[in-house]
Amino acid sequence: xxxxxxxxxxxxxxxxxxxxxxxxxxxxxxxxxxxxxxxxxxxxxxxxxxxxxxxxxxxxxxxxxxxxxxxxxxxxxxxxxxxxxxxxxxxxxxxxxxxxxxxxxxxxxxxxxxxxxxxxxxxxxxxxxxxxxxxxxxxxxxxxxxxxxxxxxxxxxxxxxxxxxxxxxxxxxxxxxxxxxxxxxxxxxxxxxxxxxxxxxxxxxxxxxxxxxxxxxxxxxxxxxxxxxxxxxxxxxxxxxxxxxxxxxxxxxxxxxxxxxxxxxxxxxxxxxxxxxxxxxxxxxxxxxxxxxxxxxxxxxxxxxxxxxxxxxxxxxxxxxxxxxxxxxxxxxxxxxxxxxxxxxxxxxxxxxxxxxxxxxxxx
Amino acid sequence: xxxxxxxxxxxxxxxxxxxxxxxxxxxxxxxxxxxxxxxxxxxxxxxxxxxxxxxxxxxxxxxxxxxxxxxxxxxxxxxxxxxxxxxxxxxxxxxxxxxxxxxxxxxxxxxxxxxxxxxxxxxxxxxxxxxxxxxxxxxxxxxxxxxxxxxxxxxxxxxxxxxxxxxxxxxxxxxxxxxxxxxxxxxxxxxxxxxxxxxxxxxxxxxxxxxxxxxxxxxxxxxxxxxxxxxxxxxxxxxxxxxxxxxxxxxxxxxxxxxxxxxxxxxxxxxxxxxxxxxxxxxxxxxxxxxxxxxxxxxxxxxxxxxxxxxxxxxxxxxxxxxxxxxxxxxxxxxxxxxxxxxxxxxxxxxxxxxxxx
Numbered sequence: 272x273x274x275x276x277x278x279x280x281x282x283x284x285x286x287x288x289x290x291x292x293x294x295x296x297x298x299x300x301x302x303x304x305x306x307x308x309x310x311x312x313x314x315x316x317x318x319x320x321x322x323x324x325x326x327x328x329x330x331x332x333x334x335x336x337x338x339x340x341x342x343x344x345x346x347x348x349x350x351x352x353x354x355x356x357x358x359x360x361x362x363x364x365x366x367x368x369x370x371x372x373x374x375x376x377x378x379x380x381x382x383x384x385x386x387x388x389x390x391x392x393x394x395x396x397x398x399x400x401x402x403x404x405x406x407x408x409x410x411x412x413x414x415x416x417x418x419x420x421x422x423x424x425x426x427x428x429x430x431x432x433x434x435x436x437x438x439x440x441x442x443x444x445x446x447x448x449x450x451x452x453x454x455x456x457x458x459x460x461x462x463x464x465x466x467x468x469x470x471x472x473x474x475x476x477x478x479x480x481x482x483x484x485x486x487x488x489x490x491x492x493x494x495x496x497x498x499x500x501x502x503x504x505x506x507x508x509x510x511x512x513x514x515x516x517x518x519x520x521x522x523x524x525x526x527x528x529x530x531x532x533x534x535x536x537x538x539x540x541x542x543x544x545x546x547x548x549x550x551x552x553x554x555x556x557x558x559x560x561x562x563x564x565x566x567x568x569x570x571x572x573x574x575x576x577x578x579x580x581x582x583x584x585x586x587x588x589x590x591x592x593x594x595x596x597x598x599x600x601x602x603x604x605x606x607x608x609x610x611x612x613x614x615x616x617x618x619x620x621x622x623x624x625x626x627x628x629x630x631x632x633x634x635x
Numbered sequence: 636x637x638x639x640x641x642x643x644x645x646x647x648x649x650x651x652x653x654x655x656x657x658x659x660x661x662x663x664x665x666x667x668x669x670x671x672x673x674x675x676x677x678x679x680x681x682x683x684x685x686x687x688x689x690x691x692x693x694x695x696x697x698x699x700x701x702x703x704x705x706x707x708x709x710x711x712x713x714x715x716x717x718x719x720x721x722x723x724x725x726x727x728x729x730x731x732x733x734x735x736x737x738x739x740x741x742x743x744x745x746x747x748x749x750x751x752x753x754x755x756x757x758x759x760x761x762x763x764x765x766x767x768x769x770x771x772x773x774x775x776x777x778x779x780x781x782x783x784x785x786x787x788x789x790x791x792x793x794x795x796x797x798x799x800x801x802x803x804x805x806x807x808x809x810x811x812x813x814x815x816x817x818x819x820x821x822x823x824x825x826x827x828x829x830x831x832x833x834x835x836x837x838x839x840x841x842x843x844x845x846x847x848x849x850x851x852x853x854x855x856x857x858x859x860x861x862x863x864x865x866x867x868x869x870x871x872x873x874x875x876x877x878x879x880x881x882x883x884x885x886x887x888x889x890x891x892x893x894x895x896x897x898x899x900x901x902x903x904x905x906x907x908x909x910x911x912x913x914x915x916x917x918x919x920x921x922x923x924x925x926x927x928x929x930x931x932x933x934x935x936x937x938x939x940x941x942x943x944x945x946x947x948x949x950x951x952x953x954x955x956x957x958x959x960x961x962x963x964x965x966x967x968x969x970x971x972x973x974x975x976x977x978x979x980x981x982x983x984x985x986x987x988x989x990x991x992x993x
Contacts, residue, residue: 350728350731351728351731351804351808351811351840352803352804352805352807353804354805354808354840355839355840357805357840358839368842368868368871369871369872371802371804371805372801372802373801373802373804373805374801375776375784377784379779379781380776380781380900380901382901404801405801
């Protein structure tokens with residue numbers, strides 16, 4: 272085991288790691304500069320529990336009803352040896368009748384260990400690449416290096432078919448009504464599926480096969496109209512893939528962040544938790560509210576120190592180099608003399624302040 | 636004596652109900668339970684009369700009618716499951732078992748009882764092996780000979796039928812369709828809505844079974860057409876599936892003990908994260924090595940305690956040596972950085988049923 276893995280284990284404070292999922296990775300790429308999120312996600316810290324221990328419970332989260340509905344729909348599609356899924360695949364992708372092989376990768380010999388499942392997934396996929404054996408792989412476990420640390424991912428199903436290409440199958444419970452689904456939901460599904468496609472491509476490349484044996488078209492299975500009957504459509508995730516690859520490459524490497532942290536830092540619940548969390552720098556933006564469990568804590572912190580980030584990403588970018596709202600105001604009303612590198616920003620702030628003053632005077 | 640409540644108008648009845656409620660409360664406050672009981676019976680009668688006067692009495696009182704034995708079925712759950720499985724003849728998920736039972740037998744299987752069934756059976760078998768004529772047990776996966784997720788089988792079936800290979804989910808689905816169709820084709824069973832729904836569920840997912848030209852309409856399934864379509868697809872997969880199952884069954888017979896043959900083996904990954912490796916692991920591996928293959932281990936399997944350790948020994952053999960041959964021969968996970976490979980557990984990892992806990 273590497274030093275980094277040991278350090279992350281310590282950060283977690285002995286708790287079992289939480290599985291990264293495609294949702295968190297898709298969210299991670301939304302704010303790549305946040306060291307706090309990067310470290311906590313890499314260590315697999317239960318952020319929800321930490322936020323609750325700090326007194327900032329996250330108000331959002333997927334509704335229990337939605338989760339139950341999603342699971343029920345998935346179970347229905349996969350019932351009886353994926354009977355409904357096979358029908359859809361035969362209908363839409365031209366899967367041939369003999370291809371019905373099904374491998375359950377959710378449990379390996381009564382064991383749900385991640386390493387074990389990953390190894391087995393890898394082996395079965397290697398065999399599929401080599402000999403063409405196997406058609407459906409239920410809940411395979413893939414691995415993707417996020418910021419130098421492996422994260423495990425679970426697509427719903429992978430289908431492998433004639434023509435020798437893998438297709439990621441994503442089962443979602445939002446309805447496709449009259450051939451149309453809600454664009455937000457489809458976009459989120461596409462982002463998540465892109466993570467799976469990327470992870471699968473990495474695996475296939477590691478196994479010595481060309482990456483394009485994984486199709487960029489994702490097979491999205493949703494309930495049709497107001498029924499519970501599944502329908503399916505192909506989703507091209509090439510744009511999402513490109514974004515994801517760029518963002519992941521840019522992610523600050525976790526071991527570099529870890530070097531700057533004290534050696535005894537841990538996120539285990541206790542008195543020192545708040546200080547421990549504050550020791551890792553965050554980059555709060557209002558967008559965090561919808562994707563990160565720590566958002567309420569970070570917002571509170573950002574407001575307390577008057578960070579410009581709390582006003583939104585565009586404001587922070589416009590005020591490049593000015594860290595706090597207090598400094599910005601002081602520069603604007605001229606009570607603070609700008610350093611040479613801030614001269615331009617300061618001039619614009621003063622201009623803005625003058626315009627505002629004149630506008631208010633005119634109104635009064 | 637007040638007039639019979641049946642003869643009153645709804646308004647009068649409401650008044651009467653209010654009066655009676657107050658009277659019941661007064662009687663209870665005074666501590667006269669006997670009077671309170673009489674008044675409550677009167678109150679119920681008045682309320683029922685109100686129901687009949689306002690809602691009409693044709694809908695009956697479904698909530699008040701006690702559930703009869705015929706609705707719930709008089710048999711124990713395991714008997715019900717056994718009947719449904721015997722009809723299907725293949726390993727099946729609890730949901731399918733439930734709908735088959737509801738379609739062809741009187742009553743239905745309470746769903747909640749199905750979830751714990753297999754574990755109860757395993758516990759019973761470990762406590763007193765072969766005390767029952769049959770056990771409801773697990774399907775075995777063809778590669779690792781472990782319990783297949785969410786499938787129930789019957790212990791008296793041939794082992795080949797209980798093995799679940801890569802093609803088996805489909806062949807089992809088709810076989811089940813065939814059996815259900817044949818059963819529905821006899822007599823007039825096909826006319827019940829539950830049977831029709833069951834047939835439709837099979838037919839929509841088998842090519843050629845829902846051809847409108849042959850079945851005479853959407854939503855209508857001719858059992859004969861369904862059976863024919865199922866058999867046609869079954870012909871494609873059957874041979875390969877049978878070979879895989881046979882090979883796996885041979886391996887299972889050679890490698891597993893009685894309990895494992897019915898309920899599957901288990902692997903356990905050894906976690907060596909952060910701390911020192913568990914001290915028990917090397918010891919149990921040695922124990923496994925020393926016992927493996929000895930006749931003593933096989934004999935010792937009769938006792939309850941030693942049965943657990945012998946099964947651990949054999950589990951060790953089947954886990955450390957990749958289950959040779961067969962399509963899943965290379966499926967045993969290789970040692971990796973964090974997992975030092977599957978090791979024979981001294982005790983079962985979930986601790987749920989180790990024979991000596993109850």
